[in-house]
Amino acid sequence: MPNMKLPTVLGLNTNITLKTGLTTPVILLNNAATTPPFADTLATVNDSLQTYGALHRGAGPFAAKTYARVASAVTSIRQFLGLSSEQQLLFTSNTSAAINLYIRLLALKKGDVIITSIIEHTSNNLPWSYNSEATVVYVNAFADGSLDYLDLAKKVAEHAANLKLIAITGASNLTGYIPDLKHLSDLAHSHGAQLFVDAAQLAPHRPINMTASGIDALAFSAHKVYAPFGVGVLAVHEKLLERLPVDPGGGSIDMISETDIVWAPPSIRHQTGTWNVTGIIATGASCQTILDTGWDNILKHEQELVHYAAQKLATVPGLTMYVAPATYQREDRIGTFCFNLAGYHHALVSAILENEYAIETRAGTICNHRLVRRWFAVSDYDQKIIEAKIIAGDRLASYGIVRASLGIHNTQADVDALVAALINIAKSGPQLQYAPVPAEEVYICTS
Numbered sequence: 001m002p003n004m005k006l007p008t009v010l011g012l013n014t015n016i017t018l019k020t021g022l023t024t025p026v027i028l029l030n031n032a033a034t035t036p037p038f039a040d041t042l043a044t045v046n047d048s049l050q051t052y053g054a055l056h057r058g059a060g061p062f063a064a065k066t067y068a069r070v071a072s073a074v075t076s077i078r079q080f081l082g083l084s085s086e087q088q089l090l091f092t093s094n095t096s097a098a099i100n101l102y103i104r105l106l107a108l109k110k111g112d113v114i115i116t117s118i119i120e121h122t123s124n125n126l127p128w129s130y131n132s133e134a135t136v137v138y139v140n141a142f143a144d145g146s147l148d149y150l151d152l153a154k155k156v157a158e159h160a161a162n163l164k165l166i167a168i169t170g171a172s173n174l175t176g177y178i179p180d181l182k183h184l185s186d187l188a189h190s191h192g193a194q195l196f197v198d199a200a201q202l203a204p205h206r207p208i209n210m211t212a213s214g215i216d217a218l219a220f221s222a223h224k225v226y227a228p229f230g231v232g233v234l235a236v237h238e239k240l241l242e243r244l245p246v247d248p249g250g251g252s253i254d255m256i257s258e259t260d261i262v263w264a265p266p267s268i269r270h271q272t273g274t275w276n277v278t279g280i281i282a283t284g285a286s287c288q289t290i291l292d293t294g295w296d297n298i299l300k301h302e303q304e305l306v307h308y309a310a311q312k313l314a315t316v317p318g319l320t321m322y323v324a325p326a327t328y329q330r331e332d333r334i335g336t337f338c339f340n341l342a343g344y345h346h347a348l349v350s351a352i353l354e355n356e357y358a359i360e361t362r363a364g365t366i367c368n369h370r371l372v373r374r375w376f377a378v379s380d381y382d383q384k385i386i387e388a389k390i391i392a393g394d395r396l397a398s399y400g401i402v403r404a405s406l407g408i409h410n411t412q413a414d415v416d417a418l419v420a421a422l423i424n425i426a427k428s429g430p431q432l433q434y435a436p437v438p439a440e441e442v443y444i445c446t447s
Contacts, residue, residue, distance in 0.1 A: 019447055030403075038227075070277060074284065093232055094221045112134040117147055124167055217234070220233055350443075
């Protein structure tokens with residue numbers, strides 16, 4: 001649908017009065033952490049609650065309506081992900097829970113190999129080591145977040161006999177980098193392995209077609225796609241579900257006696273307990289809104305805004321950007337921008353932006369400690385000192401960055417407001433007083 005208006009997002013016209021006396025709208029630039037709901041998504045949820053009934057737990061008019069709404073939502077999510085008829089959905093609480101469930105379902109053995117990159121988000125790093133006996137092999141990635149394909153090919157060749165999985169982030173939460181998923185799936189499949197994609201950041205920014213791209217399994221969170229109602233989505237091949245559930249409970253069986261268990265069908269037995277009906281309906285509604293808006297419209301808006309933001313941020317005096325502005329101009333990246341301002345702790349910059357300019361950002365290592373450490377060139381010796389301070393309670397001792405991340409609702413005016421705020425901070429400093437809170441890894445306004 002050409003020239004379609006972009007979806008309405010809640011919260012854009014919310015004004016607050018700052019301690020400086022200025023009344024201004026809140027500017028939402030922390031979308032990589034979470035997104036507000038689409039107006040249509042909330043309307044769909046509110047409507048569904050008027051006839052909310054027991055899903056799979058009863059019969060009646062409301063139960064039937066609820067079942068139909070969930071079935072419709074699942075259809076939208078399947079279309080959003082481009083699933084094949086052999087791929088099924090499981091619902092969890094978030095992406096991390098989905099990845100932990102997936103690795104336990106795989107039940108890899110000692111000697112099996114998982115290949116991932118050295119700078120993955122924590123959610124696509126820890127589960128492979130802590131929920132599996134498989135060996136995790138790390139592929140090099142460059143400081144700008146891009147994958148070292150030569151090292152990947154080398155590691156795949158070295159471990160071809162035991163390789164079971166390549167696990168990669170579909171879009172970086174820090175650098176915006178998007179790997180070539182079709183290339184990765186071809187590489188994995190050529191050695192009898194599978195490709196898993198952490199699509200938490202990819203899903204709201206780029207179209208996904210698991211069938212066409214050859215993605216075997218994928219996870220994302222609804223709160224990244226304008227449906228913050230507590231759902232994670234895991235898409236896997238149906239053959240993986242033929243095993244016994246790793247989290248058995250209500251709904252996983254059809255019959256149980258003192259000696260026997262008749263398990264529910266594979267597509268049902270792993271979805272134990274009462275489903276998050278509201279979250280699933282919300283996720284389906286947001287996925288459908290994105291599809292109805294049209295990816296061409298979304299991509300045009302986003303790519304223009306990413307280029308604009310990279311150009312404008314480069315004009316701030318004393319600002320260090322950890323991915324060069326030219327990289328955003330040259331490559332297809334999502335709008336996540338990491339920076340620091342000379343003379344200021346990263347958490348203090350975020351606090352000033354919050355309290356004096358009503359701009360939402362995020363500060364810290366943001367679940368990618370190894371990449372941020374590389375940006376600061378922290379030695380092993382200094383790393384140990386920092387870790388000791390953190391263990392003692394000083395979380396502000398960590399190196400870190402400020403991240404501004406764009407969403408479908410952002411505009412050039414939002415970027416201009418951020419840039420103007422950073423220039424004011426660089427030239428004149430803060431207007432208010434701030435105190436560190438080391439245990440919380442923040443600065444609070446004390447004026």
